[in-house]
Amino acid sequence: MPELPEVETIRRDLLRRVINKKIIGVEVKKVKLIRGRTDIFINTLKGNSFKKIKRRAKLLVFELKKEYLLIHLKMTGQLVYQKEKKIIAGGHTYSGQQLPNKYSHIIFTFADSSRLFFNDIRQFGYMQLVEKKELERILNVYGPEPLTKEFTLKRFKEILDQRQTAIKAVLMDQSLIAGLGNIYASEVCFFAKVKPDRPVKTLTEKEIKDLHQGCEVILRQAIAKRGTTANNYVDAFGQPGNFINFLKVYQREKCQSCASVIKKKTIAGRSSFYCPQCQV
DNA sequence: CTTCTTGTTACTGA
DNA sequence: ATCAGTAACAAGAA
Numbered sequence: 001m002p003e004l005p006e007v008e009t010i011r012r013d014l015l016r017r018v019i020n021k022k023i024i025g026v027e028v029k030k031v032k033l034i035r036g037r038t039d040i041f042i043n044t045l046k047g048n049s050f051k052k053i054k055r056r057a058k059l060l061v062f063e064l065k066k067e068y069l070l071i072h073l074k075m076t077g078q079l080v081y082q083k084e085k086k087i088i089a090g091g092h093t094y095s096g097q098q099l100p101n102k103y104s105h106i107i108f109t110f111a112d113s114s115r116l117f118f119n120d121i122r123q124f125g126y127m128q129l130v131e132k133k134e135l136e137r138i139l140n141v142y143g144p145e146p147l148t149k150e151f152t153l154k155r156f157k158e159i160l161d162q163r164q165t166a167i168k169a170v171l172m173d174q175s176l177i178a179g180l181g182n183i184y185a186s187e188v189c190f191f192a193k194v195k196p197d198r199p200v201k202t203l204t205e206k207e208i209k210d211l212h213q214g215c216e217v218i219l220r221q222a223i224a225k226r227g228t229t230a231n232n233y234v235d236a237f238g239q240p241g242n243f244i245n246f247l248k249v250y251q252r253e254k255c256q257s258c259a260s261v262i263k264k265k266t267i268a269g270r271s272s273f274y275c276p277q278c279q280v
Numbered sequence: 281c282t283t284c285t286t287g288t289t290a291c292t293g294a
Numbered sequence: 295a296t297c298a299g300t301a302a303c304a305a306g307a308a
Contacts, residue, residue: 001286058287072287072288073287074286074288075287075288075304076286076305076306121306122285122303122304123304124287124288124303125287163297163298165298172287174288181287182285182287231285231286268298268300269286269299269300269301270285270286271284271286
């Protein structure tokens with residue numbers, strides 16, 4: 001499930017490969033993954049090029065000459081970049097995984113014959129063209145980016161203030177804090193030694209401080225390890241992330257710190273993992 | 281066959 | 295009007 005570290009990894013992977021390359025082909029195999037009109041989508045992208053790639057929460061923003069292409073991977077979306085197919089002896093094509101596959105729903109071809117595949121098993125992800133005004137309206141709904149300096153302890157306290165719900169629900173709410181999903185919200189709670197179902201109003205000063213610090217520490221570590229492949233996430237080169245080896249509680253059977261059996265409980269409609277020994 | 285997976289949103293009720 | 299909780303979406307794995 002791509003969350004902030006996974007989406008950021010893809011963004012950085014793609015930066016040097018696709019920026020300013022002319023898009024010469026746009027193949028749409030599944031119209032439902034495009035929000036808005038498909039003909040406008042294709043006509044706008046053909047001959048265009050990406051000037052910048054930004055990320056807000058889990059949303060990728062590709063800046064075109066005039067408009068913006070939004071890409072959300074939701075749960076099973078992949079963005080995989082491949083250079084021109086190499087033909088080896090015997091006529092077989094060589095590449096890591098053979099693309100396109102049956103889940104490659106949208107394919108961009110660049111002038112140098114390299115391609116960008118949008119794969120999505122469950123077809124929840126989407127691409128959408130927006131004008132600047134609409135972009136601002138969409139991005140304004142998100143809470144602060146946890147890896148920027150606007151995410152101060154003071155701001156975090158303001159976000160928690162007066163809230164009548166569990167800490168993990170707050171961490172996962174994109175309108176309050178941008179980019180954390182089920183995996184990293186669970187890991188941040190472990191970092192702060194706080195049970196995910198703790199009502200926000202019962203948190204101590206130190207716990208709040210640790211939760212705030214945990215957001216930054218966990219996300220930075222996860223980016224350094226190129227994200228978590230718990231299911232089918234891959235980076236822009238089709239490679240899995242390595243942070244799964246560093247997860248403390250998410251989908252673990254035993255606590256990586258004290259070997260207690262990890263407990264599982266549904267919070268805010270999502271399965272939450274925690275150590276009954278380490279977390280209070 | 282049933283159950284489980286999760287990001288986002290529409291909807292419901294307080 | 296605001297906030298919190300939940301069902302629904304969808305398709306594949308076990």
